[in-house]
Amino acid sequence: MVTMTNLLLSIDRAARDPLHRQVYDGLRRAILDGRLRPGDRVPPTRALAAELGVSRLPVLGAYDQLLHEGYIVGRTGSGTFVSDSLPDDALLAARPRHRAPGPPPPRDFGGLRPFRLSLPPLDQFPRALWAGLVARHARALTPERMAYGDPAGVGELRAAIAAHLRAARAMRCEPEQVIVVPGSQSALRVAAAALLRPGDRVAIEEPGYPGARAALEAAGARLVPVPVDDDGLDVAALERLRGRVRAVYVTPSHHYPLGASMSAARRMALLDWARRRDAWILEDDYDSEYRYVSRPLGALQGMDPHGRVVHVGTFSKVLFPALRVGWLVVPAGRVEAFVAAREALDLFSPTLYQHVLAEFIAEGHFGRHLRRMRATCLARRNALLAGLAAHCGGALRVQNADAGLHVATTLEDGADDEALVRRLAARGIVATALSSCCARRPGRSGLLLGFGGFPEMRISAATQVLGEVLG
Amino acid sequence: MVTMTNLLLSIDRAARDPLHRQVYDGLRRAILDGRLRPGDRVPPTRALAAELGVSRLPVLGAYDQLLHEGYIVGRTGSGTFVSDSLPDDALLAARPRHRAPGPPPPRDFGGLRPFRLSLPPLDQFPRALWAGLVARHARALTPERMAYGDPAGVGELRAAIAAHLRAARAMRCEPEQVIVVPGSQSALRVAAAALLRPGDRVAIEEPGYPGARAALEAAGARLVPVPVDDDGLDVAALERLRGRVRAVYVTPSHHYPLGASMSAARRMALLDWARRRDAWILEDDYDSEYRYVSRPLGALQGMDPHGRVVHVGTFSKVLFPALRVGWLVVPAGRVEAFVAAREALDLFSPTLYQHVLAEFIAEGHFGRHLRRMRATCLARRNALLAGLAAHCGGALRVQNADAGLHVATTLEDGADDEALVRRLAARGIVATALSSCCARRPGRSGLLLGFGGFPEMRISAATQVLGEVLG
DSSP states (O other), X not given: OOOOTTSSOOOXXXXXXXXXXXXXXXXXXXXXXXXXXXXXXXXXXXXXXHHHTSOHHHHHHHHHHHHHHTSEEEETTTEEEEOSSOSOHHHHHTSSOOSOOOOOOOOOSOTTOXXXXXXXXXXXXXXXXXXXXXXXXXXXXOHHHHSOOOTTOOHHHHHHXXXXXXXXXXXXXOGGGEEEESSHHHHHHHHHHHHOOTTOEEEEEESOOHHHHHHHHHTTOEEEEEEEETTEEOHHHXXXXXXXXXXXXXXXXXXXXXXXXXXXXXXXXXXXXXXXHTOEEEEEOTTTTOBSSSOOOOOGGGGOTTSOEEEEEESTTTSOGGGOOEEEEOOGGGHHHHHHHHHHHHSOOOHHHHHHHHHHHXXXXXXXXXXXXXXXXXXXXXXXXXXXXXXXXXXXXXXXXXXXSEEEEEOOTTOOHHHHHHHHHHTTOOOEEGGGGOSSSSOOOEEEEEOTTSOHHHHHHHHHHHHHHHO | OOOOTTSSXXXXXXXXXXXXXXXXXXXXXXXXXXXXXXXXXXXXXXHHHHHHTSOHHHHHHHHHHHHHHTSEEEETTTEEEEOSSOSOHHHHHTSSOOSOOOOOOOOOSOTTOTBOTTOOOGGGSOHHHHHHHHHHHHHTOOHHHHSOOOTTOOHHHHXXXXXXXXXXXXXXXOGGGEEEESOHHHHHHHHHHHHOOTTOEEXXXXXXXXXXXXXXXXXXXXXXXXXXXXXXXXXHHHHHOOSOOOEEEEOXXXXXXXXXOOOHHHHHHHHHHHHHHTOEEEEEOTXXXXXXXXXXXXXXXGGOTTSOEEEEEESTTTSOGGGOOEEEEOOGGGHHHHHHHHHHHHSOOOHHHHHHHXXXXXXXXXXXXXXXXXXHHHHHHHHHHHHHHHHSTTTOEEEEOSBSSEEEEEOOTTOOHHHHHHHHHHTTOOOXXXXXXXXXXXXXXXXXXXXXXXXXXXXXXXXXXXXHHHX
């Protein structure tokens, strides 16, 4: 006799109950127990009969009975489902929950309202072109492309990224040095696993990117904040740190969150520090494609003859975040260690978008899109600066608006930026407190205002509300 | 004066050289330095002029000169590219590499040859139907779906997975308990981050799944091997371990790699151990959908009234691995800790496939596909067993073929299974050494033979080669 109480239903050929009754009892019990819920699909009779190893007749009999009693309902063309209004209301009332649970509500990220950070102009994305590429690659899905893929990424995409970085970021890299990852969080996790031991000290920018702090801490690093000024990370302060510092995390092209770009002298000093101390530089080049007041700076990686820089980048800020494609460019001698660490994280990235993206870049669509995005973001940044000047003049000081997708502003010392963020939220405005980027509290006070994701009209209107709340 | 030596090219309006000469020099130097390589796209003249902040005339002049000298070539309709045959051969000879690097060769995973493990029947996947869904969701891409998504996953997919697991795996779970992850490696990383401290001891099956070992070790766990017999993990041996064991990793539905399914008595004992010891059970349900000799067992999670089980599953074995969608079902009180750990890993999973998959399940395609896959895999498994009986009778003993996508076989004690794997590779046959699944060496000797991914004909032919190599 087979009795497996944890099964949806089981059949006992030796039992006195006829088979149709056993099927009926099993399904009814599953419904009353809530293992099958209102709206859930009931297996097709043919399939259930095959699974139970019985003929279809008793199953049809059981379904007839359940239909007759109202436990299940047939929907033309789409199958049989547990009824939304069950008969045994008395029984069901005893159970704490009995409705088919709908999807959980999505977490609130502030939606797509100004001044949500880190969003590119999603409204300007060439969706039809992209959808065409996606559809073509989806139709061309082969068993090879459906199977396990290379943890380092699809070769064509690695080559396309390397070519882009050489031309656009003055980097020196071969396709073999490029490793495709979902984004900068996982890139930092992989870098930490490949290069560091748990407990190693890693210098970070103060203030700095909280996501990097979270990723490095999750990887077991002990973080050491180092101040930032108008030339970027204070390398002299880094030099003064006592004890071994195994790596430093920097955003040299566009400091997150304050916006400075690291001066050439500081870059040389930082590279020299890394060489002398045998330390690693984790360069996060997160939105370097957007620069409004002078030509884009090349990446630190391209200036480094000693192979001490691990370069992290992402398509989230130029294409769209839900793509989940970023990259690492790693020193030539360390590729295998990085690939192994990436494999231990989550094997490899989904391949469809990698192929789509490789073609999107190779065919020149990426370069064209980037140029359009730069123009769009410049207009949006100008709308934000104009709105701030018109409505928030006295209260907010613009720190830096030379680059990127957000403007960093500061409030007078001691102002409670988190309280201000809450007051803005009550008016439908999303802002990020500068103090949330500080490892040491109380940190500097200010607002980070993202502009990339919103048309000028919305930005202007939002600055007006911002002015009212500040006023 | 702007001088940024690391840029692709820079313009100095105060310099004596005319602008067209500066553009020419800069591009030529970038080509000769290898920052622009043969085959690389050169920016359109209009775009470059805009970026440099000069009129288009000097840029056109420079391009004319470069075209004339053969540095760049125009291709009708697709733009201007660095020439494949560069003029300054003398100069170029001095550089170690100068060809445009093609994509790196993909790593060798044994390709799609028998008996590669863990592959479902990719040749039977309903590609046209799937491509239609993908194309539709790609066209329907909204800014909301392109932006940052919920780290726990798309709500509709979480609800669809929960409904599937309740009906097919007799689990008790709400959609809120389901967290979408790329696969089981990352699921274990997230579980370790949410539940364990670095250095905590985690019991694992011996032999067991090397991927789980790698993921748990990468997360800082100290692993304690516990033997497995025909009823699954030896819970009495687990009980005898001294000192605190914070969690145990098990594959109760289908032990990896030997194939046992954990008996009901063992399951109850394991749940009881976890409750008494305040420990966690990490249940990896990796290919439970395939069972050939009796009805599928429910998941351990469904038998656990105490909320000690973290359930891990994946679509890799029933749809396809390159999808990169798996899930965690976590105890109700621990959801937020898991979501935070998942966010620190790589924020969230790409959303396109999540929406496609939610519809694929809700519309009943998934259930139909699963039933077809079970029939296909049964036929393939039977072909493998028949081939082994016909060609490899004496040398290989079939350990268990009741379930899953591979058959575990054992060799006589002391046989070198890794040498055998190499000999098979030389004949074009992929096999996995059982000893590679053992934490303690020398482990048991045998071959793991995957059959899910290959038609019966190929399986039969491969068993013949296997017999020749063994003979």
